[in-house]
Amino acid sequence: MSRRAMSLVAPWSSRVLSVELDGAHFYFSTREQHRGEEAPRVFREARKDARLYSLLVCGGDRVRRAVCHAQLKDTLLRELPPACHVSPMSSFVPNVRDSLLKGYFLKDHSESASPTERLLRDLSQRDPVFVCSYRKLQEGQLWTQHLWSGAGSPTADMSEDSYVVPSEAPECHPSTLNIINSDVFYSFEEAREVLNKCGDIIPEAMSVLELLPSGAEARSKPDFPVIVIEGLDATGKTTLTESLRDALGASLLRSPPQCLSPMRARFDREPPLIRRAFYALGNYITAEQIGLQGMETPVIVDRFWHSTAAYAIATAVSGQVCNLPAEGSEVYRWPGDLLQPSLVVLLTLEPEERKRRLSNRGQGETEEEKELDHNQLFRLKVETAYQRICGPAFVTVDASPSADQVLQQVLLLIRAKCHL
Ligand SMILES: Nc1ncnc2c1ncn2[C@@H]1O[C@H](COP(=O)(O)OP(=O)(O)OP(=O)(O)O)[C@@H](O)[C@H]1O
Ligand SMILES: Nc1ccn([C@@H]2O[C@H](COP(=O)(O)O)[C@@H](O)[C@H]2O)c(=O)n1
Numbered sequence: 001m002s003r004r005a006m007s008l009v010a011p012w013s014s015r016v017l018s019v020e021l022d023g024a025h026f027y028f029s030t031r032e033q034h035r036g037e038e039a040p041r042v043f044r045e046a047r048k049d050a051r052l053y054s055l056l057v058c059g060g061d062r063v064r065r066a067v068c069h070a071q072l073k074d075t076l077l078r079e080l081p082p083a084c085h086v087s088p089m090s091s092f093v094p095n096v097r098d099s100l101l102k103g104y105f106l107k108d109h110s111e112s113a114s115p116t117e118r119l120l121r122d123l124s125q126r127d128p129v130f131v132c133s134y135r136k137l138q139e140g141q142l143w144t145q146h147l148w149s150g151a152g153s154p155t156a157d158m159s160e161d162s163y164v165v166p167s168e169a170p171e172c173h174p175s176t177l178n179i180i181n182s183d184v185f186y187s188f189e190e191a192r193e194v195l196n197k198c199g200d201i202i203p204e205a206m207s208v209l210e211l212l213p214s215g216a217e218a219r220s221k222p223d224f225p226v227i228v229i230e231g232l233d234a235t236g237k238t239t240l241t242e243s244l245r246d247a248l249g250a251s252l253l254r255s256p257p258q259c260l261s262p263m264r265a266r267f268d269r270e271p272p273l274i275r276r277a278f279y280a281l282g283n284y285i286t287a288e289q290i291g292l293q294g295m296e297t298p299v300i301v302d303r304f305w306h307s308t309a310a311y312a313i314a315t316a317v318s319g320q321v322c323n324l325p326a327e328g329s330e331v332y333r334w335p336g337d338l339l340q341p342s343l344v345v346l347l348t349l350e351p352e353e354r355k356r357r358l359s360n361r362g363q364g365e366t367e368e369e370k371e372l373d374h375n376q377l378f379r380l381k382v383e384t385a386y387q388r389i390c391g392p393a394f395v396t397v398d399a400s401p402s403a404d405q406v407l408q409q410v411l412l413l414i415r416a417k418c419h420l
Pocket of ligand 1: 233400
């Protein structure tokens with residue numbers, strides 16, 4: 001087999017494929033010989049008239065793959081016939097870090113195959129996207145997979161068709177495999193490299209790069225305590241941080257820092273790899289400001305690394321809370337080159353009270369915050385990830401009492417833990 005044909009087969013062979021339907025994951029793999037297994041559930045349950053396809057983004061560097069994956073979704077949703085259903089899909093080597101490739105699984109119920117196949121052919125010629133179609137064999141519940149040639153048409157020249165067979169759920173949920181340095185960055189250089197690579201597609205990346213400190217080399221520890229206030233939207237961070245600043249004569253900083261505000265909306269529209277690298281770098285700019293202010297006064301920080309990591313992990317991990325990496329996983333470690341605050345306070349609030357405060361405030365929410373509102377599961381994943389992050393001293397505070405009572409409690413904690 002030619003090198004090109006081998007690379008085309010690679011995303012499917014010796015790998016497990018996962019399709020996500022209504023929050024549940026269905027696993028299957030491919031095999032050249034059939035050993036009497038029944039078809040995987042996602043095939044058995046497909047409607048009789050359904051034509052099934054899979055698409056995986058495989059070529060190029062990770063920035064190109066991330067951009068292509070996001071654009072592919074937009075294209076599919078915009079251009080596929082309405083009777084074609086799109087679900088997230090991935091290909092991975094079980095429990096092997098960084099092995100995840102992302103794509104989509106299509107169930108086409110439209111009358112004619114032509115519009116869908118025309119689009120898929122076009123995509124497989126234009127982009128680093130590999131396409132497979134599936135065929136139900138006449139003699140019962142057996143399905144085969146056919147890899148399309150790079151030229152797009154479903155020809156038989158690339159490889160033999162293979163059978164699809166059910167596969168066990170892996171120990172580590174596939175959506176956790178690529179978190180490190182794709183969703184969460186553990187060093188300044190890793191995050192900066194992503195922005196370096198997307199300067200040609202996102203002009204704002206250059207402006208961010210110009211604002212970065214020259215490096216994240218170890219600085220001397222600030223003389224004064226550094227206290228970070230964390231929590232979901234509308235838990236009272238702004239109210240509390242301003243009161244703490246006044247009560248302690250402290251400096252108040254935030255992450256992302258003010259200087260990144262003009263670029264933030266643009267990065268919020270980018271795929272996770274780029275968006276998360278932006279927020280990760282924001283922490284290093286804030287860290288530099290903390291280093292300076294912390295020589296003069298105590299420093300209060302509104303959001304920092306916990307926010308960056310917890311939101312990123314909760315978004316990357318699909319399905320249930322139990323799919324999150326277990327407590328103690330390296331995913332939750334603190335970046336070795338990032339300043340550690342003296343204390344991190346997480347404000348927690350019952351969802352109903354948080355919603356009440358949000359509606360009283362009546363301000364716009366980010367897409368992610370809207371998601372938090374109607375997606376209780378996502379909220380739970382963010383809070384769980386917050387609590388699992390290790391590094392600096394961490395304490396959870398119930399933010400439901402009055403603003404003054406919360407302030408008094410946090411002041412007590414700061415005095416006890418930071419000797420202020
Ligand atoms: N302890 C409290 N009791 C009642 N209401 C509060 C309390 N703390 C803050 N609020 C009110 O709740 C709303 C949200 O508070 P705040 O803006 O401080 O939250 P936040 O965590 O900073 O939100 P965001 O992350 O979106 O900036 C505001 O209207 C604020 O006045
Ligand atoms: N250090 C940070 C701060 C924020 N984020 C992301 O921003 C969103 C919440 O920010 P607000 O200003 O609205 O409070 C949230 O979606 C986080 O993803 C971050 O990553 N790192």
